[in-house]
Amino acid sequence: NSDQKKGRCSDYKVRFQCPPEFCASTTPCSTTTTPCTTTTTPCSTTPPTTTTTTCATTTTPSSTTPPSGSWTQWFDRDNPSGPGDYETLSALHAEYPGKICAYPLQIQVLTTAWHPVSSTGDIIDTSDTVTGFICKNSLQTNGRCSNYQVRFQCPPEFCAPTTITTTTTPCSPITEPRLKPCIITRPSLSTIPLNTSWTQWFDRDNPSGTGDWETLAALHQQYPGKICAHPLQIQVLTTGGLPVSSTGNVIHKSDPLTGFVCKNSDQTKGKCSDFRVRFLCPSEFFAPNPDCWTQWFDRDDPAGSGDWETLRNLLEEYPGMICPNPVEIQAQTTAGHCVSTTGDVIHKSDTVTGFVCKNSDQQNNMCSDYRVRFRCPPKFCTRAPVCWTGWFNRDDPIGSGDWETLNELKRENPGKICPKPLQIEAQTTAGEPASSTGDVIYKYDTLRGFICKNCEQENKKCRDYKVRFLCPLDFCTPSRCYTEWFDRDDPSGSGDWETLFALQAEHPGRVCNRPVQIQVETVSGDSMASTGNIITTVDVTKGFICKNSAQLSGKCNDFRVRFLCPQEFCDQKVCWTRWFDRDDPLDSGDWELLCDLRKLYPNEICETPLYIDVVTVDTNSPITVTGQAFHM
Structure with missing residues (x-):
């Protein structure tokens, strides 16, 4: 603190890059799911001593090795802003149905900052497998408990893993061991008929008008072919993943024939929550469509406003590799963990928009880093491979005409058009082919691009056109080794x-x-x-x-x-530890010393780290941009 102009350091966190072999024994597997599934994986399983690894295995930062067995994910349903921190088993069972066994074998408790309970000095009221965990503010000398999270050890059969081999298709060359499929949903219905499957989640409306109207008729119209004609059951959650019962909303309709309706006029607060729905359909509804999955895509990271894996951007950046109208979307972290295990609030996850996670929606102001893939119609995987770019519309006919020239398009869209296109296609922005418009086209070739001049038209104005280009196949299927997105500066200075x-x-x-x-x-x-x-x-x-x-x-x-x-940069194995924040700048400064971190987190940092990465806790800003003096 004494080195700073303002007399105080920011609060920092650090992580270390280690040799690849340090991470080899703890690398999580990449999980995949079937298009429609009736099963959820409630927790992760401690891996056996074989070559198979498990999905989302949690590392315990305390010095005590956790007992062997099957552990649930970490839960943090309460905070000490009220009478204390109440992580009771009954409340957790109600809020996370199917995620915790009825009679846990053990309970484990840490602060949300991953510190052991013993380090807090708090007086704990209850901590057992019958009640759960309770810390009362009234028992503490400072009048407030720390914020805690809990997990439970369950019998092995509660999380029994399976091994499933997927069939290789042109779009989805993935064969891997995996757990029972993880999906985003928390609750599951108690009785599910045999030979049935769930659709994806739908959120077509929000309560900004008269209420939230997720009616079956409207959903059939908006998502043709994605919901069976006569669903067997309906399931409803808020867009944040909470059950309807937790909202207190008065529900007008909720059945598989009508769909779901919540009217704002029925609510005491004057407004419904925002809901999403899915439907249970006979398995034969899904059977005719064999799996046609794309590869996984990770175009963004959460360093800016969040993680934006939007379909529009992905279609532009990976031309020909995603169908224009996907049937289903799947998302997971880049480490292969299910979205539901992160606790993130997801803004969008559908086949129209793609996937969006906003940092501003998260309690810690930072999303996890996600990747997505899409299920396409079967003909997309069996078609002859072609390589079309995305559509470009850089000009409109307000001036002298519509000039979609190749040189300008390449300049404005670097790397998105091959050097020597094989074909060009032009159509109006409404989708009408250029040949059927009646416009006189001045240029329409792979050397110049597309030009329509207003002066050559009878009505003195061209239509508004967009163009795309056919490229050699290797342009669409190169090794794509992109870094994450970086935003180190803003325009507040020069x-x-x-x-x-x-x-x-x-x-x-x-x-x-x-x-x-x-x-x-x-x-x-x-x-x-x-x-x-x-x-x-x-x-x-x-x-x-x-x-x-x-x-x-x-x-x-x-x-x-x-x-x-170069591809070899991505092929090299990189091993980063998790982030550590053992100190804050309340006293002499923020001291994140390697020797202290090793004592507090044994076996979590390699003997000789290769790099250190330091960012602020609140904004994830690199230390070099804070303007603070530091010793490292």
């Missing part, structure tokens, strides 16, 4: 400076020495070209620079960048 040198210094080991390509977009996901900013520098040797002085408005947008690296 501009936005996302230089390669600074990024490599601030994020050691996370950017290759010689990138092949650079991609730039705003922190909200808009393209660089759409901003109208005058860009000073954008190349793979220097990075990205936008100067405020060059802009008409006097200020650049806030941008982020990522780099395409």
Whole structure:
């Protein structure tokens, strides 16, 4: 603290990069799920001494090795803002049905910061497998308990794993051992008929109008072919994953014939919660469609406003690799863990938008890092492979015409169009082929692109067109080794400076020495070209620079960048520890010393770390951008 101008350090957390072999024994498996499933995996299982690993195994940070057996996930349903922290078994059973066995063998308790109970000095009222855990504020000398989380050991059969081998298809070359399929949902119905399966979740309405109307007729119209004509059951949750009973809402309709209706006028607070629904259908409804899954995609990370794996952006960045209208979406963390195990509040997860997790919706202000894949119609996997780019619409006919020239499109969309396209296709923005519009087309080829001049038309105006290009197949299926997105600067000073040198210094080991390509977009996901900013520098040797002085408005947008690296950069095994935060700057400063961390978290840090990564706890800002003096 004495080194700082303001007299106090920020609160920091650290992690270490270790040799790959340090992580080899704890790497979680990548799990997959069947398109429609009736089973949930309530918890993770301690791995046996074989080559098979388990999904979402939790590492205990205390010095005591946890007993062998099957442990549930960690639960944190309460905080000490009221009379205390009440993590009772009865309340947890009600809130997380099917996730905890009826008669646990043991209970384990840690603070939400992963510190053992003994380190807090709190007086604990109850901690057993019958009641659960209770800490009362009234018993504490400072008048407040720490915030705790609990998990339970259950009999092995409660989490019995299975091994399933998937069939390789052109879109989904995945064969891997996995647990019983994990899906996002928490509750499951008590009685499910044989030979039935659940649809995906649907959220077509929100309560901003007269209420939340998830009616079967409207859902059939909006999602054709995705719900059977006569569902057997309906299941309803809030979009945050809570059961209807926990909301206190008065429900107008909830049945498999009508669907679900909640009217704002029926509620004491004047507004319904936002709900989602799914339906139980006969298995034959799903049987005709064999699995056609894409690969996993991870285009974004939560370093900015969240993790945005939107279908629109993925279709643009991976042309020809995703069908335009997927049947189903699956999401999991990049480590292969189910979404439900993270505790994150998910903003969107559907086949229209894709997947969105917002940092602002999370209690810790940070989403996990996710990846997604899509199930496509069977013909998408059996078609002859082609490589079309996404659609581009850079101009409109307001001026002299519609100029979708290849040179301009390449400049505005670096890396998204092959150097020498094989074919070009043009249609109106409404989807009508250019040949059927009656417009006189000035240029329409793979050398110049597409040009329609207003002066050549009878009514003196062209239609508004979009174009796409057919590329060699290897353009769509190269090894894609992208870094995460980086946003080290903002335009509050002289501009936005996302230089390669600074990024490599601030994020050691996370950017290759010689990138092949650079991609730039705003922190909200808009393209660089759409901003109208005058860009000073954008190349793979220097990075990205936008100067405020060059802009008409006097200020650049806030941008982020990522780099395409040689495949060997991604193939190298990287092993990072989790984040540690053992100290805060209340006294002399924030001391995250390696020797102290090793004592507090035995066996969690390798003997000789390769790199250290340091960021602030509240905003995840690298220490180099805080302006604080530090010793490291």
